[in-house]
Amino acid sequence: MPPRNLGPYEVLSVIGRGGIGTVYRARHRESGNAVAVKLLGPPPACDPAAARRLAREFEALRGLHHPNVVRVHEAGVHEGYSFLAMELVEGLDLRSYLSPMLDDAPGGGDAPCTGAHPLPSTGGCGCDPGAWSDEPESQSLLTPAEGDPVAGADAIRAFAALMDEPDTGPGPEPSCHEPAEGGRIGPVLAEAAPLSPALLERLNRRGRLARLHDAVLQVCEGLAYVHARGLVHRDLKPSNIMVDDRRWVRLMDFGLVKLASDAASLTQHGKVVGTYRYMAPEQARGEPVDHRADLYSLGVILFELLCGRPPFMARLAPELWNEIIALPPPAVLAMNPGAPTRLALLANRLLAKDPRERFQTAEEIAAELRR
Structure with a gap:
């Protein structure tokens, strides 16, 4: 006790x-x-x-x-x-906040403006419990199936059981610069199964996309502030982004944060820290990282929220590292033609393997979103 x-x-x-x-x-x-x-x-x-x-x-x-x-x-x-x-942040994590089921709740829908429309009551309470607990993986963004008798907070939690994984802490030495045993990583696209019409309809609801745009802009503003103070989060993922009941976004769980100027200690050589599915290629290789690794993680989050699945789907860590390092991600618009073009292109640019080919600062991303 x-x-x-x-x-x-x-x-x-x-x-x-x-x-x-x-x-x-x-x-x-x-x-x-x-x-x-x-x-x-x-x-x-x-x-x-x-x-x-x-x-x-x-x-x-x-x-x-x-x-x-x-x-x-x-x-x-x-x-x-x-x-x-x-x-204490009362609200929802980012993925739950972007559940299409929230559109059907009173006060959800087309009201993304910060502070203007409180979130509907869901019973949620956020203070980054994902920092402590293993987070479930799931096969489908739409859980339960349409027509199932699940509503309110239960429906939002069901939808939220997507592709978040436990953070690793210092991990094993990565072998991801070599092809996985029994397979050869070449310049081919990561597997991109077609999305169902029902899923596309829910992903592209106007209210949901407005919430997504506003939330990503706020994430960029928070990252810009953190990066300007020489800090790198290193574990950005949906469960570490909370939205309170006034629709203000908070960056959470800075337990892996490091000073960008302290390049020698950002990672021990050959060690991997962070959450595998959201880490940048340089992070997966156990190399020193700077603030652009956080921007890559934001790209993974944005891709996932636009397409209903992360860009790389391998279940085992060595295979996932190989995909992150060697495979081009699918194009967002090829998977979801109805996604907003600006957000889709932004996500794919953030997923560039070479940090120099990404947006270079969170301020740049915010400026693009305000255009």
């Missing part, structure tokens, strides 16, 4: 659990303000690497103040428990 009190905070309820810790809703006893508290287990159960990650997240975030970046309050150790108190 966790302590009932952590420093000045009273622990109230569980928000999310994972292999290395738990996220709780808590209350500051003096102010009464609600917060989210990330709590690691006590020694010896607490992984020292997880404790370092928690400390790194606090150090990176404590001086940041931006509407699109989650705020942290304090970090500490209480009776052997390492904890981080942070802003």
Whole structure:
């Protein structure tokens, strides 16, 4: 059982659990303000690497103040428990926010303007539980099938069970610059199965695309702020992007953040950190990365949200690394001809293997979105 009190905070309820810790809703006893508290287990159960990650997240975030970046309050150790108190974001992760099922809910639909139309009530509460828990993979974006009796928060959660995967921490030495055993990686396109008419209709709903455009713009504004302060997130994925009940986007889970100027420590040579499916080719090779790796990850997210699947679909890490490094991604417009052309071309440019061929800054992407 966790302590009932952590420093000045009273622990109230569980928000999310994972292999290395738990996220709780808590209350500051003096102010009464609600917060989210990330709590690691006590020694010896607490992984020292997880404790370092928690400390790194606090150090990176404590001086940041931006509407699109989650705020942290304090970090500490209480009776052997390492904890981080942070802003409690009430809302949905990015993928759930872009569920077509939200279009059918009161207050969903064609109302993307930040702060103008609160999200419909879903029972969701966000404080990056994905940072702690293994996230499910799924075969289909549209779950359950049309006509199934699932509605409201359950429908949104069902839709959200897509292609997010656990972050790896420092991983094994990648062999992805060599072809996978039994296969040869050549200059061919990643497999692109046709999307069903029903899926295309849902992906291309006007309200959903308006929400997507607005959310990606806010992500870019948050990234521009973070990158301008010399930080690289290194684990950008849908579960680390939350949308609150006033439709403000927050970048979350900075546990793998590094200073861009500290090139030697951005990665240990030959080690892979991040979430495999969203990492840039240079990240998959275990090479030092800069802010353009975050822009590649944004490209993966945008591709997935436009096409209903990520650009690379391999299930095993070595095969996925090979695809990320060697295979050109499918063209968004070839998979979803009804996707907005500007967003489709933006996604494919961000997925360039060579960082020099991507957009170079988040500000450039934001300017393109405002055109």
